[in-house]
Amino acid sequence: MFEMPSGAEIQSIISTLRAGADYFIPELYLSALFMVLIILDLVLGGRKNRILASATIIGLLGTLFFIFKQHAMPDAELFFGMYALDRFGIFFKYFFVLTGVLAVVISAEDEHLNSQEAGMGEYYALIVAMVVGMMMMASSTDLLMMFLSMELVALSAYVLTGYLKREPRSSEAALKYLVYGAVSSGMLLYGFSLIYGLTAQTNISKISMELSQHGYDPLVMILATLLVMAGLGYKIGAVPFHFWSPDVYEGAPTPITAYLSVGSKAAGFALLMRFFFVAVPHAADGIEDMLSIDWLTILMIISAASMIYGNVVAIWQKNVKRLLAYSSIAHAGYLLLGIITMDKVGTQAVLLYLASYLLMNIGAFYVVVVIANKTGSENLEDYRGLGRKMPLAGAALTVFLISLVGLPPTFGFIGKLMIFTALIGKGDLFMWLALIGILTSVISLYYYMLIPLNMFLRDSDRNLDKDYRTGMLSNAITVVLMVLTIYFGLFFQPVAEYARYSASMFGAVLN
């Protein structure tokens, strides 16, 4: 029933692809890097972890140049509406590359990871692959593309999570992640199929047009929405789709935990925002439309639940990684607050918050790794008295945690400030969410402070006379991250302005 396309048509198709490729350079470049790393791993012999790590870092940093060049290009829809080039996407491209770089840095620092006999080649390659996937998640404008990029990220993540093969917890985490992820993506896919059925479209802007013009069966639509939400909620790790995250975060190698908690969460948010703002039809002032109200309700519930659950459960944690996992659930809740406002300021706030989250969370995990290198443990009890042995690490960790709580003068405070500004800017509509937000942040102070409490206020029962000095490089990195966290807490104007500049996505009307 389908007649073959004529030569002319094929010509035009090819030319379109060629044209699109010019806008696709960073992704292509990274895919190349992916190959290069595999090959490098094959050709190199002996102690190659350092080389691979530095190669990855250089390669990733190289990407920044290509991404930067994209600023000059106009917003465009590539590959027949599969993919979009817009400021929103570019922001996340920067974001993911930096996340990747930092993840590699942490990995290079993590002795536990490097000490295993299996090589690290695939490891760094997969990190790069994840970067690509996350970039595409942030920029894809078509259900198919969205699904594929999510799977690319997910598959790499499964492998990375289980990378410590001899480590039962690592394997278990991988399994849980896999099963949970597979099912969630299945649900997402099923939801997509229903949406496709309702609209006969896979391009999200077309979908939105269809829905607003021809209407839809609300029952099917809500089912689709819920299934999609299940898929996205699993990516951003929000209650009640969060169950995988504590186990996975605890079991995975710490660098990967950091990477997942920042990178794939951010990617999930990017995708969610694009889907929510573009595919879901909004009336002029944003809230009128029936479907957007359904989404809003769901998002509000999820956000409130995440803030409460994440913060309250974290109080009881004994393992630092697991504690941070729960805190990342809570942070998903705060981020959702920004989306709920459904306006440019809200989006800006989310981007800013993500930027701060990148700094402080990666920083926290980095220090956790540094400490684990010395003590070989991530349990709260083993942090006792470390503050005096590792003052820098202690101070840095405190700064990052304070930033996670959202106290000035740290970047985290600015994130919260912008989020609440966006909320209260809407008048008293979302005041209750704001209240939940600040009250839970008070709770969060308690469990975050447990770490400095153990480090500084308590004395260890074990004798801490071994050498706790850390290398210059890691010290330097720690200091840089810490200083940046504070610096952006005081002079956040450039970041905030860039966030605003980036708060415009293809085919969405944000005001």
Added chain:
Amino acid sequence: MMHSLIQLSIVVLLLPLLSFVVLIFFNRRLPRMGDFVGVGMLGTAFAISAYIFWTVIVQHYDPAYRIAWNFTWLDLGNVPGVGPLQVKMGIVIDNLTAIMLAMVTLISLLVHLYSTGYMAGDKNYGRFFAYLGIFTFSMLGIVLSDTLLSIYIFWELVGLSSYLLIGFYFEKDSAADAQKKAFLTNRVGDIGMWLGILILYSQFHTFGYQEIFQNIAAGKFNLSNGWLTAAGILLFFGCVGKSAQFPLHIWLPDAMEGPTPVSALIHAATMVAAGVYFVGRIFVILTPDALHYIAFIGAATAFMSATIAITQHDIKRVLAYSTVSQLGYMVMGLGVGAYSAALFHLLTHAFFKACLFLGSGAIIHAMHHEQDMRWMGGLRKNMPWTFATFSIATLALAGLPLTSGFMSKDAILAAALGFANVEGGGVFYLIPVLGFASALMTAFYMGRQVWLVFFGESRTHLKPAEAHHDEHGHDDAHGHDDHGHDDHGAHHGVHEVGWIMRAPLVVLATLSVFIVFSPDPLDGAKGWFMHLVPTPSTVVKSAEAPKTAALAATGGILLAEASNDAEHATVSATPAAAPEHGAAAEAHGPVFSDPRQAELAHAAHANHFTAIYLSSGMVAFGIGLALVVYAFGAIDPEKTAQAIRPLYLYSFNKWYWDEIYDATVIRGSMLIARALAWFDTNIVDGIVNGVATTFRKFAFLNAGFDKYVVDGAVNFTAFFVQTSGAVMRKIQTGKVQTYLVMVMVAVLGYFAVYLVQLMK
């Protein structure tokens, strides 16, 4: 340019302070611990105040003499709703001030001299003089100050110095208790005084006497008259505290823990009289109701403490209670409107009571710190000087004619009688009755004291070893100076004290003779004092006075007083005093515009002689009784005591006031304190921690979420699935799968909710 007398008075005020500063810091470095500094300063101060006295009293001899000076202490700027507002401090010098100034400096000087002998050898000798210095400073401050605020300040400062001096032997717990008791009891009174000040300030935004009087007279007091009465009574409460009036009299007897010179200076002559002086200052704003209240309090105090004094053994305690009782007289006098009589009594009492205390001090000193009269006796032979002066002062206190005490007390009693007549109520006769009764008892217990101490044979040897304690051990308050106990042998070593301690006795005794104050031994009103310190006319419009008249009269005063400008002092005559000037000879007090006051004055004059007869009779009877009991032994005091034991104990234990307060106020507040502290740590804090724990508990629930709730949900799902179909019978679940179940539950749950909504 301020008036020269003002400048001099400021010098007088500051000299004792200077002595305090010097001595508190350098007494150890100075020879003789620097007592000469204190004495020298006081000597100078007395000389200057004597000059002031001479100028004001002798040279001007004008009832209305008054110079004032004040300066801005605090500037509150342009206060919204009030306008420019300053808090002023001022000095006023009128006849009363001049007299008080001379009296205070004189007694203080004498006590300084006396102490050089009495306190000799004490390890804190120098500090003692420092404290005397700051006390004198504060007392002079009270005397001189022209505003309620400044008098309140000095009021508290005398409290402090009294605190320091009572606790001079702070190693003794009894002394430490006494000083705390004194300060706190006074504070209670001060609260009242402070509230009174607040009431007045809240109306007029000023603390100055004159402004307040003027405003009240001008009817600017916007609150009800009840408030004004309240203000009067509350201010009087300050006096109740300081002057140890019932019900706050309890601190004064304990204050005898202090060294005896201190008792003489502070707790007999000057500080305790400050209360009366203050009430005198604010006399004009006291409403009739307030005056009634004051009169009753005074009478009650006089009577009560007289009854207590009868049974005390401690020589200083007897004097202390007699002091309370005499203060009661003065207050009663003010209450019945006998302003000048009361203040007159203040003055006379100051001298003879100081004399008595210094005399008792001499005795205690000679008896090696024996204070219990039961073990004294026969001292007249050993200490003739002390005996002579002591007896003169006693007579004055008892109020025998030819003494100063007679004139003043008689004037008060006469006024009391007159007051009762005027008020015409049966209950008001209680006041003079109580007055005369206590006159009787005063005579009795003073007679008893003199006899026990000076006559008969020495009873030192009778003293049992454990005689510190009798029925209630309330008089273990022997002034243990540093010397500690000496042996209580017979009168070996009991001999007259040295000149330095004898001279003050002589001076004070001389000042207890009538001639000093009035040519006519029977009528103090003919004396200079009552002429120069006339009863001022009230500024409170009493109901029966025709408004206009009152306004006119008061207005007259006000014009005069208003012209006492801040910087240059003027002298003015009140319209009341003007027609009076020539006829000062038969002083009926000034004629009053306020009918009530006029009536009172007249009645007082009318009852003059009745009072004389009655009181003389009472005194004679009292002394006679004392002689009958103790000299001739016709009645055995012990037997009588046994016969009326309940009454005796009641009196001996001071009507059990200490016990009552201890049981109610002190224990009560400690109880509340403990209760609240418990409440604080367990309830208030408990709530906070409670919230925290609930959070942690909640957290625990959630932490166990996967374990309990999830499994529960799984079981629920199992049930759900079973009902769905037989195929799903056997269900096996693992962790990760239960997570998925949860997700499904969430999705389906929301879907169900949505369905329900859609149905609606």
Added chain:
Amino acid sequence: MEMFTTIGLNHFLTISAILFSLGMFAVMTRKNAIVILMGVELILNAANINFLTFSKYNGGMAGVMFSMFVIVLAAAEAAVALAIVINIFKTFKTVDVSRVDTMKE
């Protein structure tokens, strides 16, 4: 009567729905990790059926393309999954997911 003779949109959808439920059921109840993975396959294929059906009834090739990608991707996922399951078997000596629960709460 007609609905039994001629096969229409709803039939396909019903099939896919049943398939999806079966998949979910397997995923949630089966002990064996392999079986769970098969359940996942069922879910994915249920979605595929949807895509193809809608593609047929709404016109356009998007659905077909989608399903093709999904099939490929399912294969890749299976590969990764099996690798992980093998690793689990090495460390836990079992493929019973319900026993793999050292991390909880």
Added chain:
Amino acid sequence: MLSLIVFLPIIAGLIILAVPASQKQIIRIVSLLAAIAQGVIAVLIWRHYDPTMAGIIASPGGSPVGSFQLIERIPWISLNLGSFGPMTIEYFIGVDGISITMVLLTALISIIGVLSSWTIQKQVKGYFILFNLLSTAMMGCFVALDFFLFYVFWEIMLLPMYFLIGIWGGPNREYAAIKFFLYTLFGSVFMLLVMIGLYFSVVDPVTGHHTFSLVAMASQENYLKGAILGPDSTMWRTIAFIVLFIGFAIKVPMFPFHTWLPDAHVEAPTPISVILAGVLLKLGTYGMMRINFPLFPEVYHAGLYVIGVFGAINIIYGAFCALAQQDLKKMVAYSSISHMGYVLLGLAAANSEGMLGALYQMFNHGTITAMLFLLVGVIYDRAHTRAIDKFGGLASYMPVYAGLVTVAWFASLGLPGLSGFISEAFVFVGAFTSTTTRPIAMVSVLGIVFGAAYLLWSLQRMFLGKRRPDAAYDLEKDAEGHEHIHFHDWNGKLDLDARELTMLVPLAVIVIALGIYPMPIMGMLTASINKLVTVLAPVAISAVN
């Protein structure tokens, strides 16, 4: 100049960061020099301050920064928020009568604090870094005129305090520290929401944009009708006032939010107690006067009676609790609660006398309580206990100490001639003059007696009488029979040593001098206080709405 006084300590902190931890003496001296420099600048500021300029608000039509002094106003952040207009945050500091006194106090107490920190031996480096951070934050709070800036300083204060109590504190320090942290944070997070709400409700008359400037917020005509905290949204304004008030009341601390204070004080080392009681508590009432009341005057007026009642509760409740304490430091802590009650009462009076009394009380309480805690520290250093009943008769053996204690104690119970009296007197005068709070004032005067009661009682138990049998020191007789006492494992000077004297004597002098002639401080307040009262007057409010 102001920036210098604010950031000097942090500079010192950075220098210390470079000093090796072993060089304790250098570290101490650096901090001391910073504190002294601060003090010198504070005095200079005081000399150059023009007491006629009221401050408080920008007079309509007048200069946008109002009659504040030593103003530094630098644009800090300027963001384009599209529909919300540009978000401008300024580095905007300046002083008026209300803040100048607090600046002086902070400078003074910082010097004292450094001096009394001299005995700290554990982790000296970290201690002084945190200490300097803290003192910068405090100073910043008092001079900040931009709400955002104020909030930043306010929050920065918490962390150093947490560690200073938590690391250098007593046995139960963990609990006290986290309690302090959570409590105050709970108070301040609401402040964040209110701050944002205010930002959306206030427009800077000059730029026409939303602003965080407290000066602009203080004049009611700058509020937008229909904004969430605009003049017409009574409900939200009330709620905002209440949560803000609670936020500040926790710092004061006001019953029933006070329970963190005794714990914090008992656990904190002496210098931190001094800072805490001397300065931090003042931030609560300062915040009320600077932010809470001027921004919501009508709510403030509706709430006068309630504030007054809480003030009275603080006064009497605190006094009673102090009366029951066995631990001297705890007693002093409760006395702080009682004395801050006077401040609240004065603020509730809403007239110049009361406000003046309150502000002056803030200053005096700072100096007096600093003295009290230092004196407690002195005895604790020697006896290693603070149980009031473990002493007795000290006055005979440590006369100088006893003398200073007497001064401090009597200053605390409001003896005329010492500074405490004047402020308390004015509080009462004001509270009584205002018909609203008159009954409350009449109850509160009881505080005068109970205040005297617990102070005199403790004085007696510790210093008077003879050595108690179970006292914390031995009694020894030397050759010529003079008695001496000796504390176990204390071989320093028995009576106060030079360092302690250099801390205590100046404070005593200040207390006495300001008690005799308060105008040097009071003179700077009056203009601002009168302005504040006018601004808060109901007529002024009704004029706007």
